[in-house]
Amino acid sequence: MINEIIEISREAGEVIREGFGKKLTLEYKTNISDFVTNIDKASEQKIIDFIKKKYPKHNILAEESGAENFNSDYTWVIDPLDGTVNFAHGLPIFSVSIAILRKKEIIAGAIYDVMNNIMFSSEKGSGSFQNGKRIYVSENSDLDKSLLVTGFPYNIKQNPDNAIEKFSRFVLNSRGVRRLGSAAIDLCYVANGTFDGFWEVNLHPWDMAAGMLLVKEAGGKITDFTNNKNSIFSKQLLATNGKVHDRMIQILNNN
Numbered sequence: 001m002i003n004e005i006i007e008i009s010r011e012a013g014e015v016i017r018e019g020f021g022k023k024l025t026l027e028y029k030t031n032i033s034d035f036v037t038n039i040d041k042a043s044e045q046k047i048i049d050f051i052k053k054k055y056p057k058h059n060i061l062a063e064e065s066g067a068e069n070f071n072s073d074y075t076w077v078i079d080p081l082d083g084t085v086n087f088a089h090g091l092p093i094f095s096v097s098i099a100i101l102r103k104k105e106i107i108a109g110a111i112y113d114v115m116n117n118i119m120f121s122s123e124k125g126s127g128s129f130q131n132g133k134r135i136y137v138s139e140n141s142d143l144d145k146s147l148l149v150t151g152f153p154y155n156i157k158q159n160p161d162n163a164i165e166k167f168s169r170f171v172l173n174s175r176g177v178r179r180l181g182s183a184a185i186d187l188c189y190v191a192n193g194t195f196d197g198f199w200e201v202n203l204h205p206w207d208m209a210a211g212m213l214l215v216k217e218a219g220g221k222i223t224d225f226t227n228n229k230n231s232i233f234s235k236q237l238l239a240t241n242g243k244v245h246d247r248m249i250q251i252l253n254n255n
Contacts, residue, residue, distance in 0.1 A: 187211025
């Protein structure tokens with residue numbers, strides 16, 4: 001299945017690449033920063049058409065078109081364009097993210113960094129890969145020497161879960177904090193050791209399903225902010241190399 005996920009991720013990425021820098025049609029969702037473009041929709045349709053042709057009875061959970069449930073053991077979780085704001089502003093940091101769940105377990109996923117032509121992929125029990133080469137999380141255990149990454153939810157003006165204060169604390173307790181604008185890519189770069197840790201609130205299943213598997217299979221750790229196991233439906237996500245995890249938990253809880 002992983003080869004099929006990779007194949008359709010590339011095809012959807014080609015739709016996005018062709019639309020990059022061209023005039024877009026925007027539809028707003030919750031606020032001025034939360035919108036969908038015609039290219040998001042075209043990418044998602046490409047993926048869904050593939051699934052319906054190959055696996056017509058599989059469930060689908062997609063960002064733009066929602067859920068389609070056939071009571072299958074298998075569910076495709078799709079983010080057709082993660083980083084829409086970047087895309088719309090001409091910033092070439094965005095991705096296609098696709099994962100497959102068997103019942104409630106993530107068993108395979110791929111994230112395609114479109115403009116860099118980098119394919120991240122993983123299957124449960126088989127490791128994580130970047131363009132076919134095995135990747136691992138970093139070995140750094142000192143948070144003060146860590147490079148971290150985060151994102152802000154669309155309702156950041158309401159400061160959910162004290163997100164702004166948490167950001168400030170990590171700026172003061174790390175080597176640096178980056179904000180790329182694509183949670184899927186953030187998780188890829190935890191998996192390959194570029195970043196030592198990532199945290200965010202109010203993510204959606206399609207933002208993190210494939211990335212969570214990548215981090216785990218690369219040797220990393222995934223929990224919520226209280227160090228409890230989380231799922232793709234959790235509202236808090238902490239993903240690290242495992243070695244700075246406890247210290248990040250302390251800071252997230254203001255200790």
